[in-house]
Amino acid sequence: MPRLSNDSAELTPRTSFDGRELSFEFAGLEIGVAEYDEGPTGCTVLHFPDGPVACSTDMRGGSPAVSGAAVALVDAICLAGGSLFGLEAAAGVAAELLAQRDYRTDWLQIPLVSGAIIFDWGGRDNAVYPDKELGRAALRSARPGAFPLGARGAGRSATAGKLLGWELREAAGQGGAFRQVGETKIAVFTVVNAIGAIVDRDGTVVLGHRDPESAARLTLAAGVEERLSGGRPVRPPPGNTTLTVVVTNLRLEGRDLQTLGRQVHASMARAIQPFHALEDGDVLFAVSTGALESDPLLDTTALGVVASEVAWDAVLSVVG
Numbered sequence: 001m002p003r004l005s006n007d008s009a010e011l012t013p014r015t016s017f018d019g020r021e022l023s024f025e026f027a028g029l030e031i032g033v034a035e036y037d038e039g040p041t042g043c044t045v046l047h048f049p050d051g052p053v054a055c056s057t058d059m060r061g062g063s064p065a066v067s068g069a070a071v072a073l074v075d076a077i078c079l080a081g082g083s084l085f086g087l088e089a090a091a092g093v094a095a096e097l098l099a100q101r102d103y104r105t106d107w108l109q110i111p112l113v114s115g116a117i118i119f120d121w122g123g124r125d126n127a128v129y130p131d132k133e134l135g136r137a138a139l140r141s142a143r144p145g146a147f148p149l150g151a152r153g154a155g156r157s158a159t160a161g162k163l164l165g166w167e168l169r170e171a172a173g174q175g176g177a178f179r180q181v182g183e184t185k186i187a188v189f190t191v192v193n194a195i196g197a198i199v200d201r202d203g204t205v206v207l208g209h210r211d212p213e214s215a216a217r218l219t220l221a222a223g224v225e226e227r228l229s230g231g232r233p234v235r236p237p238p239g240n241t242t243l244t245v246v247v248t249n250l251r252l253e254g255r256d257l258q259t260l261g262r263q264v265h266a267s268m269a270r271a272i273q274p275f276h277a278l279e280d281g282d283v284l285f286a287v288s289t290g291a292l293e294s295d296p297l298l299d300t301t302a303l304g305v306v307a308s309e310v311a312w313d314a315v316l317s318v319v320g
Contacts, residue, residue: 032047036130
């Protein structure tokens with residue numbers, strides 16, 4: 001019998017979910033989520049209906065996989081499972097946008113869609129991945145003000161905390177957080193499929209590195225040192241990635257937007273330890289909708305400080 005795959009299964013996109021979600025108000029941003037239960041796997045789409053909007057991409061770690069990373073403007077961003085095959089979901093988002101635009105193909109009507117993926121096959125024995133139809137379904141389901149949390153969308157089969165061995169992992173998923181300072185809005189959405197564990201602001205491991213026998217969560221440095229002192233190697237498993245989108249309504253572009261993305265991405269090493277490892281493929285998209293022309297209280301660096309805290313909140317919201 002052939003292995004279950006997109007070619008051998010009758011797959012039906014699922015776009016309605018129960019459970020936790022982040023509620024927020026952010027004009028010009030819609031979010032759609034679609035999954036194949038047969039995987040399980042899925043994709044998460046951020047759509048900017050008033051776009052295209054300014055975007056800067058920051059890639060770190062040893063094995064990122066991105067489509068559309070070179071574009072400075074986007075109409076949508078698609079995050080997906082399925083490793084490289086999951087980039088097909090971003091093509092589906094572009095195809096659905098093309099259909100919504102009456103199939104116009106003049107230069108300024110071509111949909112600009114960026115995509116990034118996680119490797120989510122570690123805990124499932126099939127070859128089902130987010131494809132073009134799932135990307136189209138996610139975009140069709142997009143709505144403002146709601147973002148499903150936990151094992152949903154691109155994070156449906158995500159795990160975290162695998163530095164000291166695959167058996168110490170725990171189910172992770174996607175998280176989000178929102179904050180408004182004056183008129184400036186900042187939202188962060190992340191899909192955590194990291195080799196590292198999630199760490200709270202007290203420095204406590206709250207997800208991952210969990211000993212299957214004692215149920216205790218091991219601290220990073222102590223766990224590595226214990227193994228090395230006992231003559232046991234530390235060989236982290238491959239196939240890990242954290243995908244993040246930072247969105248602000250403050251008008252930023254070029255170097256300012258790039259610097260914001262770098263600052264927030266670097267800050268996430270506080271929340272995920274270790275981060276940007278050789279076995280990771282971390283990607284962050286920094287987006288400005290440009291709705292707010294300027295803010296006399298926030299320069300780029302101060303905005304980065306606030307956004308970095310929002311990013312930590314987003315990572316912690318994966319835990320629930």
